[in-house]
Amino acid sequence: MKSAFHEKGQPKSRVQHYGRTAVVATVSAVLGTTSLLAVPAANAAVPTFPDNVVVFPDRDFVTIEGYQDYVGQTATVEVRRPGVGIVGSAKSVVAAGDVAFEINHPGGVCWGAGTGLNVTPDILPGDNVSITFAGTEAGTTTVQDAFVTSDSTLEGNTLTVRGHVGSGVNTSQMEQRIVEPALKDTPVGRRDVRAAPGELAQEDGYQSRLQFGLDGPDTFTATYIFADRATAEIAGDAGGERAMSWQVEDADANRQGLTIAEFGELGGPGMGGCPNGPLQSGPAGPTSIIAAKVSGDVKVNWTPAQAVPGTPAITGYRVTAVAKTVSGSEQVESGVRISNPKASSTIIRGLKADEEYDVYVTSVSSVGETFPASHAIPAEDTDAPTVTATPNGGTFPTAQKVTLTASEAASDIYYTLDGTDPVSGGVNAPHALLYTDPIDVARTSTVTFAAIDPSGNVSENGNVTFTITDDPVPAAPVFTAAPKAGQGTAEVSWAAPDAGAPGLTIDGYSVQAYTADGVAFGAPRTVAGTVTTLVYDGLNGDTAYQFTVRATNINGTGPESAKSEPVTVQGALVANAGPDQTVARGTSATAVTLDGTGSTATGATYLWEQVLTGPTDPDKVTLDAGTTLKPTFSLPVYRTPMTNKPLTFKLTVTAGGSTRTDEVKVTPVPDRVTIGLAQWKTGDLRIGGTSNVVGGTITVRVGGPTGRILGTAPVTAAVAPETGGVYSLRLRNAAAGTTNPGSVWIESTVGGTAGPTTVANR
Structure with missing residues (x-):
């Protein structure tokens, strides 16, 4: 089947407008039965039709298409960078329609929404952009290493666009495109021009092709030869040249795991209120700050900050005590700068004992300091902390790791392994060790420990004895x-x-x-x-x-x-409705058999019922022999408002006055349909496309998925060597209407649906 990107009509999915020009975001691809070509670096599941994760790396923008089985559910999108981790994330609720939701674009959500990772990631080639529902991955796009490197150049009627293509990109799954709505009023007759790999291709108003290696390794060159100079100039002035590359293309020419790189576009926040990019944001601040007054000093403890992945490393901290007394318009400020990013405490000395202070701690990196600073108010504390050990001693065949925990945050724990006191005179003994990580006890030892809290209060000594027999036992299965x-x-x-x-x-x-x-x-x-x-x-x-x-x-x-x-x-009475099933819809009603033979067989009665959403559930079917172990029903041909959601059936088994129930799901599998042609002029409307199943009937609607029917068309076998089926609906004169219908939707009697697709004027 021919890709919709090579038809003169609209592409399979909607056209999004972003300012002066427009970006065409493709509909997803489905994993077909033919061989697939994928980017070697991709090791995650590429979304399958009709779902897609479309990435615009130059604008740090992501579109989630499809995922209509999850309408109303919350999805998590994460940008993972190999060797770094998660550099961006957001949550959003899936909406009905072709676009489930968008991130970092007007009408969508910001990066950080619902996740707390408040930074707009600088999306780069090689990043993996995934979507998950309740922790289960539902698709990942690997950002492709292909992009335009300079503005187009025009010589005569020939326009040339040059770019970069990395070694991991499948060059047969690339396209270069220039989008400019003004081209519709030229011999091109459409809003963009496209260059694809292969020989020079003739299109309306121009010829084009995409070649690789002409300017050296890892380069591509797109050449456009226009029929006239005026059209060439319109294309040359368009700007925003883009390189499109995708990971998978199926037999229907749907494109999965799509990256659209747009030359000259700026990254960072895509709308007001969204967080800055990683190089514009101050570093993450420290947490769990505790400030304690000790004589004329203030002791400050904190949990070291963790830099957001993709942002500059934290190099240290600034800790400041600001006197609350105001003299004129001034307050006394004292503090220290610390150049150790792992530091977790300091002492600000020489403060007035009778003054009250506010304490502020900020992280420091090459892009500045945390704003606003993390705040703490020094407090008096006279309660001694306590310390516990886990495990709390005993006899073990192998070495143990001992965790020490103080009851007060920011307490310093000291320990010894020779039975001596770890703290003496309110300070740690010279030979005592500061506890920072679990202690390895590899031989029989006594661990003695005590804690000093931020105010200088000292706990009682604790000790635990470990007897290590050094007799290895098996690991946990x-x-x-x-x-x-x-x-x-x-x-x-x-x-x-x-x-x-x-x-x-x-x-x-x-x-x-x-x-x-x-x-x-x-x-x-x-x-x-x-x-x-x-x-x-x-x-x-x-x-x-x-x-x-x-x-x-x-x-x-x-x-x-x-x-x-x-x-x-299972108890004495068993209800077993059998395994869940997937059933392909057919061009006529499809017989389905349920199987409860795993249920109790002796002295039992059975009742099968369909679990419905209500009395008007559009997916209601009629069960035949519903009081036997193996009832049947007919899965009807598809007709709006019917859906392809799983049908749930409940089996109730009764014996000896007791009952048990079990449920099974039967999920209909529809055909895959596309809208490849949608054109209108006064007195002439043409709608056409494909299905992977021959023999069904396509219904074309306007005004929504359940809107007015424009007409129907049969799906006939495609002309060899193409596979699958095609359909075509043409309405003339009054049936075509006096105005463009705007957008159309289709449904197949085999269950497939598509739309909305914008109808183009001819």
């Missing part, structure tokens, strides 16, 4: 799958962990069940060391359980694994 429920049983499986040391073997495993309240259920069950699965029996039916497993070697039992996913064990 990891479950390989969710437990499988049976009747009063659950089957659990895990992977064999490290046995503890070379030459050791695992002798066996013990599996412990836990109820939903976290209480152990009975004694652990054991299996031999070569066995990594267990059917845990004797469980209570209709009850949820989680499991842990430990491995044992000759030295003893290793640590407990993390808990498995929860599983609800």
Whole structure:
């Protein structure tokens, strides 16, 4: 099928206007059955049709298209830079329509919305822009390394655009484009001109092609030869030349993982109120600031700041005490500058004991200081802190890491390993160690510790003794799958962990069940060391359980694994509605069979019901033999207001006065349809496009997805060597109307929908 980007009509998706010129954002691509070409560097899932993540790196702008299965849900978009991390993020609610939402563009949300990462990322080639819902990824676009490097040059009727293309870009999946609405009134007859790889192509009013390597490695050259000088000048004056590159193109020529680089556009905030870019923002400030008065000094503690990824490194801090007494218009200010970015405390000395002060701490980087500064008010404190140790001593077969925690934030904890006091006379002893990270205890030792809070109060000494037998035990196993429920049983499986040391073997495993309240259920069950699965029996039916497993070697039992996913064990009465199904819609009604054969078979009755949204649910179907284990229904041909949302069916099993229920989802799979041609002139309206299924019927509507029907057209087989189907609707005279209908939507009897698409004037 021919790409809509090479039709004279409008592209498959809407046209967005951004100032004097316009940017064309394509509709997404779907992963078809033909071979796909993708950027080698992309290792995340590229969005699939009709969804897309479109990135405009020069303007740090992202458009989220499609995702209509998530309307009303909150999506998280993150910009990840390899080797750096997340450099930008935002949350937004998916809206109905082709554009789900936009980031950093009028009408959309700012970067940082809902995430607190208040910086507009400087999006660069190689960045990964992902969309997730409730932590589950729904698509990632890798920003392509292709962009225009200079304004176009005009010689005679020939216009040349030059640019850069990185080695990781698939050059067969590139296009250079100049967008200028004034071109519609020239022999071009449309709002843009385009250059694609290959031989010189003839278009209305011009010829064009895109070549690579003419100006050296990693370069591209787009050449346009116009039929007349006036048209060439209009294109040359357009500005904003762009390079378009995409990761995947399917059999329908939809373009996925699209990057649109626009020459001359500025990055940073795309609308008022959005945060600055990484080089315009002051550094992140320190947190958890505590200021304590100690005689004539103020001791200040804080948690060191973390630079926002992509921003200049934090080089240090400025700490200032400002007297509250005002003399005329002046206040006394004292402070220190610290050049250590990991510093977490300082003392401002020489202050008046009878004066009150405000304390301010700012981070410092090459772009300035935190604004506003983080603020603290010094306070008197006479309460001594306490310190706890985790683990709190004991006998262990291997080395331990000991965590010390003070009850008061910003307290300094000191410790020794020889039994001596870590604090003497209110200060740390010379041989004491300052606690900064968990302590490694590799041999039998006693850890003695005490804390000094910011006001100088000292805790009592604490000590914990560790006996390290140095007998390695196995590591904690990891479950390989969710437990499988049976009747009063659950089957659990895990992977064999490290046995503890070379030459050791695992002798066996013990599996412990836990109820939903976290209480152990009975004694652990054991299996031999070569066995990594267990059917845990004797469980209570209709009850949820989680499991842990430990491995044992000759030295003893290793640590407990993390808990498995929860599983609800079947009781004496079982309702099993079978696995969820996906069913392709057909050109006629499609028969579907539900399967409850995993349910109780003896002395039971069955009732299947469709779970509806209400009495007028447009997706209601009629169940045949709904009181048997395997009822059927017909999935009808698609017709508005029907949807392609999953159909939910509930099975109720009754026996001996008890009932159990289970649900199953049947998800219709529609055809993929496009609008490749949408043109109007007085007395003549043409709508055409494609479907991947032959034999359906396309309905064309105006005024919205449920609006007035303009007409219908059958989907017939495409002419070889093209695959799939095509349709065409042409209305003449009065049927075409006396005005352009504006936008059109289509639906297929096989379930596919598309639109809105703007109807172009001819």
